[in-house]
Amino acid sequence: MNWSWSYFFEYLTNGLMVEGAWTTIWLSVVSMVLGLGLGVIAAMMKMYGNRALRWIAEFYIWLFRGTPILIQLVIIYTGLPQLGIRLNVIESAILGLALNEGAYLAEIIRAGIMSVDKGQNDAARSVGMTWRERMWLVILPQATRTIIPPLGNQFNGMLKTTSLASVISMEELMRNAQMLAQIEFRVLEVYLVAALWYLLLVSIWSAIQVRIEAHYEKPFGPAAAVSPEAEKELAKAIEKAGPA
Amino acid sequence: MTTQDLTPPTDARPGDKTLGEPIVVIDGVQKYFGAHHVLKDVSLTVRRGEVVVICGRSGSGKSTLLRCVDQLETIDGGTIHAAGHLMGFREKNGKRIPLGDAQVARQQRDLGMVFQNFNLFPHISVIDNITLAPVRILKRNKAEARAEARTLLKRVGLPDKENAYPRQLSGGQQQRVAIARALAMQPKVMLFDEPTSALDPEMISEVLDVMVDLSRQGMTMIVVTHEMGFARAAADRVLLMHEGHIVEEAAPETFFNHPESEHTKLFLSKILAH
Numbered sequence: 001m002n003w004s005w006s007y008f009f010e011y012l013t014n015g016l017m018v019e020g021a022w023t024t025i026w027l028s029v030v031s032m033v034l035g036l037g038l039g040v041i042a043a044m045m046k047m048y049g050n051r052a053l054r055w056i057a058e059f060y061i062w063l064f065r066g067t068p069i070l071i072q073l074v075i076i077y078t079g080l081p082q083l084g085i086r087l088n089v090i091e092s093a094i095l096g097l098a099l100n101e102g103a104y105l106a107e108i109i110r111a112g113i114m115s116v117d118k119g120q121n122d123a124a125r126s127v128g129m130t131w132r133e134r135m136w137l138v139i140l141p142q143a144t145r146t147i148i149p150p151l152g153n154q155f156n157g158m159l160k161t162t163s164l165a166s167v168i169s170m171e172e173l174m175r176n177a178q179m180l181a182q183i184e185f186r187v188l189e190v191y192l193v194a195a196l197w198y199l200l201l202v203s204i205w206s207a208i209q210v211r212i213e214a215h216y217e218k219p220f221g222p223a224a225a226v227s228p229e230a231e232k233e234l235a236k237a238i239e240k241a242g243p244a
Numbered sequence: 245m246t247t248q249d250l251t252p253p254t255d256a257r258p259g260d261k262t263l264g265e266p267i268v269v270i271d272g273v274q275k276y277f278g279a280h281h282v283l284k285d286v287s288l289t290v291r292r293g294e295v296v297v298i299c300g301r302s303g304s305g306k307s308t309l310l311r312c313v314d315q316l317e318t319i320d321g322g323t324i325h326a327a328g329h330l331m332g333f334r335e336k337n338g339k340r341i342p343l344g345d346a347q348v349a350r351q352q353r354d355l356g357m358v359f360q361n362f363n364l365f366p367h368i369s370v371i372d373n374i375t376l377a378p379v380r381i382l383k384r385n386k387a388e389a390r391a392e393a394r395t396l397l398k399r400v401g402l403p404d405k406e407n408a409y410p411r412q413l414s415g416g417q418q419q420r421v422a423i424a425r426a427l428a429m430q431p432k433v434m435l436f437d438e439p440t441s442a443l444d445p446e447m448i449s450e451v452l453d454v455m456v457d458l459s460r461q462g463m464t465m466i467v468v469t470h471e472m473g474f475a476r477a478a479a480d481r482v483l484l485m486h487e488g489h490i491v492e493e494a495a496p497e498t499f500f501n502h503p504e505s506e507h508t509k510l511f512l513s514k515i516l517a518h
Contacts, residue, residue, distance in 0.1 A: 128353030
């Protein structure tokens with residue numbers, strides 16, 4: 001057997017791996033935030049746009065959900081320069097990941113908006129809200145509750161999908177692991193450490209996600225379903241009604 | 245609009261209260277849902293301070309009429325003037341041009357609407373439900389808006405519920421918050437779309453009490469309801485709609501005791517039978 005604990009522990013705290021993990025985190029966050037913006041815009045265009053806007057949104061979603069992210073990244077970084085569009089590694093990685101994510105999020109956001117009761121729109125209109133005000137103050141905050149759980153899953157996926165940016169030499173966790181592997185050929189040790197880093201990041205995110213979900217569930221939570229007062233009132237009413 | 249529309253109904257209760265100028269004028273309104281003709285040339289004038297109750301079977305067009313007044317539905321013919329606005333349109337060289345989203349929203353602020361299913365905003369607290377539009381839409385001072393909201397909550401009998409979420413309230417309590425939310429915009433007319441139909445029987449009176457109170461304070465109200473007790477107590481006029489027409493229009497006394505239309509007689513016999 002050719003397993004080395006000393007290399008394993010060395011890689012655990014290796015500066016290159018820590019840097020890579022940090023890059024993975026910010027690359028994921030930035031791509032997710034931009035993807036969310038793109039997703040909201042695409043969802044709005046698809047739901048409320050005229051025919052041209054709808055068509056553009058549908059084409060975008062179809063294109064980026066229908067092709068591998070790996071090909072998208074390679075085309076953006078190594079293909080676009082042929083058309084005179086030159087993006088550096090970081091720009092390419094963020095653009096590719098955000099465009100890909102936005103296409104998936106658009107459908108999640110659309111479903112979230114559709115889950116909001118129609119009466120909410122009536123109520124918002126009856127107090128004189130414009131379309132934007134209704135969206136921003138009433139519909140989207142409620143859609144968020146439905147959107148958050150799948151959104152969390154998407155971010156979980158994003159943390160790992162960033163590893164594909166290694167093929168365009170983005171120096172994140174995977175790429176840095178590859179570089180270390182090529183120096184000392186301790187392949188199993190270094191990739192296991194990389195895998196552990198991803199597990200750690202995903203686990204931390206899961207803990208955060210639980211809190212975010214709880215926050216948005218608060219107004220709707222099961223504890224809030226029936227208040228003590230409402231329960232008392234109900235008991236009173238039953239008493240008043242007398243024996244059936 | 246003919247001058248006849250402007251004269252108060254002959255059987256209005258004299259001395260009860262003095263009604264102001266016409267504040268809602270519905271004139272020849274047509275509404276279709278696809279091929280279904282829901283409102284057939286409906287005309288109705290409501291004066292400032294007047295309480296009009298509209299009843300009728302489901303599908304008679306009464307809720308649709310109310311929703312048309314508040315521009316939640318667009319009309320296919322006729323005109324609706326409410327609170328000084330030509331609802332949904334502006335006039336230019338004698339032509340009517342549909343208004344954009346923002347202008348319609350501006351008109352809607354002057355009308356308050358209460359829905360059958362309350363439609364409170366479930367993601368925010370009771371007091372935020374009431375202050376959301378005044379603060380975010382009218383840009384009112386937040387502290388002032390909250391103080392006013394507390395006054396409104398007292399008025400609807402819920403002074404201790406400001407921090408509750410809608411889900412924590414009973415149906416009757418939710419509907420009273422919904423009334424407070426509408427009043428916070430200081431509407432000139434209040435529209436009630438079957439406000440007690442979704443409530444358990446024991447909660448109906450708490451909502452009707454608030455509505456009667458509101459009518460006594462001189463609010464102009466159009467109320468779609470089957471609560472005949474409310475009609476007797478608070479209405480100046482009661483209307484019956486049938487298949488998209490107003491078929492009876494009279495003071496409560498006449499409406500209940502000497503109805504002219506066969507539809508009204510049939511309706512009353514069914515609703516008062518039990």
